[in-house]
Amino acid sequence: MNVFDNLQMLGAAFASFASPMILFNVFWATLLGIIIGAMPGLTATMGVALMTTLTYTMAPNSAILVLICIYVGAIYGGSRSAILLNIPGTPASACSTLDGFPLARQGLAGRAMGISTTGSWLGTLFGTMCVALFTPVLGELSLSFGSYEFFWVAVFGIVIAGTLSGGDPLKGYIAGFLGLFVAAIGQETNHNFPRFSFGIKDLEGGIGLLPALVGAFGVAEVLQVMRGPAFKVVSSKVDSVIPRLGDIVRYWRTILRSGAIGTFIGIMPGLGEDTAAWTSYAAARRASKEREKYGKGSVEGLMAAETGESACVPGAIIPVLTLAVPGSAPAAVLLAAMLIHGLNPGPLLMVNTPEFLYQIVAMLIIADMTKLFFGLTLVKPLLWILLVPRERLMPVVFVLCTVGAFAITSRVFDIYVMLAFGFVGFVLRELKFPMAPLILGLVLGELLDKNLLRGLNLSAGDVTPFFTRPISAIIAAITLLSILWSIPAVSRRVISLFQRA
Amino acid sequence: MSDHPAPAGERAPSPRADLLTAAVLLAFSIGVIVLSAGMPTFTDKGASLFLAPGIVPGFYGSVLTLLALVLAARSIWRGALRGDRGAGTASGAGDRAGLLRLGIAVVLCLVFAVGLIGLVPFWLAVALFVTSFIVIFEWQPGLGASARVRPVGTAVLQGMIAGLLVTYVFQEVFFVRLP
Structure with missing residues (x-):
């Protein structure tokens, strides 16, 4: 396929979305995403999970477009509360509080929001370009993956998510393997034997991924918000949000660097927007000539964090399309949505339906442009939304969770699954178990299960091919190094060795 | 992540x-x-x-x-x-208040999801749940009956709007079956 073919497919993708109904969907979905992101306690994962269940009667492309708009909007929306409340609307925006809130306290909330809008817009645009450029290349590479490699990709995803999810790596691994275990409940594919169903018919069908996700993210968040202290808006006066061209020109290196870091972290299975934001911020600070301003209201710092987290969104979709492995928690739900709608992301995507890649690129660009529009125009209304008390918002969120859990299969059992995952998710959070590896485990369970057994069967029980095939060996080595790195005594010793050298 | x-x-x-x-x-x-x-x-x-x-x-x-x-x-x-x-540190007053809020939220959510759904029409279940959630969490002891009219009234209004809107939007616009 040449460049002309690719451009033709991109043009056709844009043309397919040029209908008033689809554009209406884009507008409300992006706006809803921004609102979800802006409200502390509601996250991008929850938004995408809820809307997956509520849009499943839509045509596949329209549904995925809505979900991408929610995802793009929510990751951006989190910066509003980060700047105005000093509380990240989503964990991805935690880094934006460092410089966004000090800017707001200096009376520059509008400028901070303008920088966040510009950085986020450019970041997603940069990441989207990488989706168009690198997905075909990675798709080609993934065609050489067999069962052994896919097994390690799944394990690597769990390990890297556990190591870098910002908490305790050991608890991250435990959460990941608990997620894998939950995915193993129900009939397995080889003999249709019901595992761990204890004679309960509903359990024989397995635990529905979406009710579990809605519970772990939606219900658990409702409980966590109701338990915590109330939030207060600190700054309600806003100066102009129109971004300054000078900020973009002055910090172009930071924008490019953060875009590249954000996209790369997005591609890594299991990481996500928060890691992208922190890494971009740290890299920008190291390279900055105005390092002393960081943490006190640095425009460059805020730009780096916002560009990094938003570039991660398209980056996280790259492994979804090429390996059917999610790059972040919201991307995990997006992957589930694609599977529900009968789209087949994975190594054969570029062979069977290459036009789907360009449809995703068009969706990301449309969502990004709409986000820019709302970011610059809806300043005051978004501020009012932040003032909605949790007592009035959370019951509605819980109702939506219930509708969402029930919607796909119309089973009351799924509402109980949602409740169970909500309560267990809440307890695990209280015990500081990260949720992202758990979700990744749920999503990757089938991939690991299928490929571990297939690999063992192919080699008649011999495990050496898992370690000796070149790509397998590389992924296995990286996985092992990640585990070793997460042991403080080992990482400290390695760092001191390098420092001495 | x-x-x-x-x-x-x-x-x-x-x-x-x-x-x-x-x-x-x-x-x-x-x-x-x-x-x-x-x-x-x-x-x-x-x-x-x-x-x-x-x-x-x-x-x-x-x-x-x-x-x-x-x-x-x-x-x-x-x-x-x-x-x-x-053993860690003992719970403070803030923790106790948080636990009380959590307990009430859990009970209300369970009553809605396990008790009300299927027992009454969905819009009514939502209206009852949302209204009671708001009234309970916004309840201020020591207020007179006249001072309660407005907050309780807005809670009932929000509950009714939520019940009817959620039912209409998901049933008629998204064609989603409701519990």
Whole structure:
């Protein structure tokens, strides 16, 4: 396929979305995403999970477009509360509080929001370009993956998510393997034997991924918000949000660097927007000539964090399309949505339906442009939304969770699954178990299960091919190094060795 | 990818809580291994031993057992068995208020999801749930009846709007079946 073919497919993708109904969907979905992101306690994962269940009667492309708009909007929306409340609307925006809130306290909330809008817009645009450029290349590479490699990709995803999810790596691994275990409940594919169903018919069908996700993210968040202290808006006066061209020109290196870091972290299975934001911020600070301003209201710092987290969104979709492995928690739900709608992301995507890649690129660009529009125009209304008390918002969120859990299969059992995952998710959070590896485990369970057994069967029980095939060996080595790195005594010793050298 | 908000001032669980978690996890993972080992292999029907249903959950159970032992060892190393050090700090008034809010929220959610749904029409269940949630959480002791009219009235109004809007939007616009 040449460049002309690719451009033709991109043009056709844009043309397919040029209908008033689809554009209406884009507008409300992006706006809803921004609102979800802006409200502390509601996250991008929850938004995408809820809307997956509520849009499943839509045509596949329209549904995925809505979900991408929610995802793009929510990751951006989190910066509003980060700047105005000093509380990240989503964990991805935690880094934006460092410089966004000090800017707001200096009376520059509008400028901070303008920088966040510009950085986020450019970041997603940069990441989207990488989706168009690198997905075909990675798709080609993934065609050489067999069962052994896919097994390690799944394990690597769990390990890297556990190591870098910002908490305790050991608890991250435990959460990941608990997620894998939950995915193993129900009939397995080889003999249709019901595992761990204890004679309960509903359990024989397995635990529905979406009710579990809605519970772990939606219900658990409702409980966590109701338990915590109330939030207060600190700054309600806003100066102009129109971004300054000078900020973009002055910090172009930071924008490019953060875009590249954000996209790369997005591609890594299991990481996500928060890691992208922190890494971009740290890299920008190291390279900055105005390092002393960081943490006190640095425009460059805020730009780096916002560009990094938003570039991660398209980056996280790259492994979804090429390996059917999610790059972040919201991307995990997006992957589930694609599977529900009968789209087949994975190594054969570029062979069977290459036009789907360009449809995703068009969706990301449309969502990004709409986000820019709302970011610059809806300043005051978004501020009012932040003032909605949790007592009035959370019951509605819980109702939506219930509708969402029930919607796909119309089973009351799924509402109980949602409740169970909500309560267990809440307890695990209280015990500081990260949720992202758990979700990744749920999503990757089938991939690991299928490929571990297939690999063992192919080699008649011999495990050496898992370690000796070149790509397998590389992924296995990286996985092992990640585990070793997460042991403080080992990482400290390695760092001191390098420092001495 | 830590996709959950981190409230300000949160504390890490105590080593003793970690030890208890490890014990529960250990019991759970050993149970998984035992149940996996008891699953049929279907080799008597000519199936490959390496496609046996118990292999994968057995693998997960083994890894979880190992991780639980590491968690237990670490919590003991951090002082879980050493008198006061392992127990963490006592709950303050803020914690108690938070726990009370949590308890009320759990009860209300359970009443809605397990009790009300299916018993009354969905829009009414939503209206009752949303109204009672708002009224209970916004309740201020010591207010006179006249001062309560407005907050209770807006709560009833929001409950009704939520019930009717959610039912209409999802049933008529998204064509979603409601419980």
